[in-house]
Amino acid sequence: MPLRRSSFPTCPCCDPAQAGRREVLAAGLGLLGAAALPRRAEAVALPPLRRLKVQRAFTEDSFDGVYFREGRYDREALHKLDWVLRDLSASEVTPMDPRLFDVLHAVASRLDALDEAFVISSGYRTPEHNASNAMRSRRVSTVSLHMSGMAADFRLQGRDSFGVARTAAQMQVGGVGFYRREGFVHLDCGPPRRW
Numbered sequence: 001m002p003l004r005r006s007s008f009p010t011c012p013c014c015d016p017a018q019a020g021r022r023e024v025l026a027a028g029l030g031l032l033g034a035a036a037l038p039r040r041a042e043a044v045a046l047p048p049l050r051r052l053k054v055q056r057a058f059t060e061d062s063f064d065g066v067y068f069r070e071g072r073y074d075r076e077a078l079h080k081l082d083w084v085l086r087d088l089s090a091s092e093v094t095p096m097d098p099r100l101f102d103v104l105h106a107v108a109s110r111l112d113a114l115d116e117a118f119v120i121s122s123g124y125r126t127p128e129h130n131a132s133n134a135m136r137s138r139r140v141s142t143v144s145l146h147m148s149g150m151a152a153d154f155r156l157q158g159r160d161s162f163g164v165a166r167t168a169a170q171m172q173v174g175g176v177g178f179y180r181r182e183g184f185v186h187l188d189c190g191p192p193r194r195w
């Protein structure tokens with residue numbers, strides 16, 4: 001069945017207050033990533049070669065390849081991923097936090113789904129785009145990690161979204177949201193939490 005834009009509404013996504021993390025909210029978005037990393041690093045051992053398969057819903061954009069090798073992120077691969085996850089509404093690209101790709105890689109690896117594509121409905125959102133969404137819907141957080149390039153909403157090809165979200169939550173690799181009605185998953189590289 002073809003993907004329809006209306007089937008991917010925006011999510012409350014990664015509002016730390018909603019996830020019961022008031023201390024994170026107080027710390028501010030700028031500290032989120034630093035606070036999150038040690039815990040995730042302990043939880044999941046990442047391999048020296050990391051790859052991803054990503055497609056953008058509604059466009060022909062995709063990435064299928066290695067983004068980390070020999071101890072470093074591949075700059076060209078990151079640029080391609082940044083493009084795939086750009087803000088479509090604003091036609092704006094931002095450097096995504098590469099730890100987001102590590103989270104996606106870790107979850108796909110755990111699910112033995114590295115050859116399946118993450119079909120991205122929302123990646124980076126400009127503050128203006130996010131604020132516009134938040135004004136239209138109380139479900140959209142005004143402090144979404146999408147604005148920091150740290151979050152993605154997606155479906156994983158051939159996989160049940162509930163199962164994907166449950167696995168990701170068990171892995172404690174970041175923020176995990178499951179949107180039952182819309183059938184998509186939110187993942188971010190912020191502190192481990194779920195909703």
Ligand SMILES: [Zn+2]
Nearest residue numbers: 011013153186
């Ligand atoms: Zn989201």
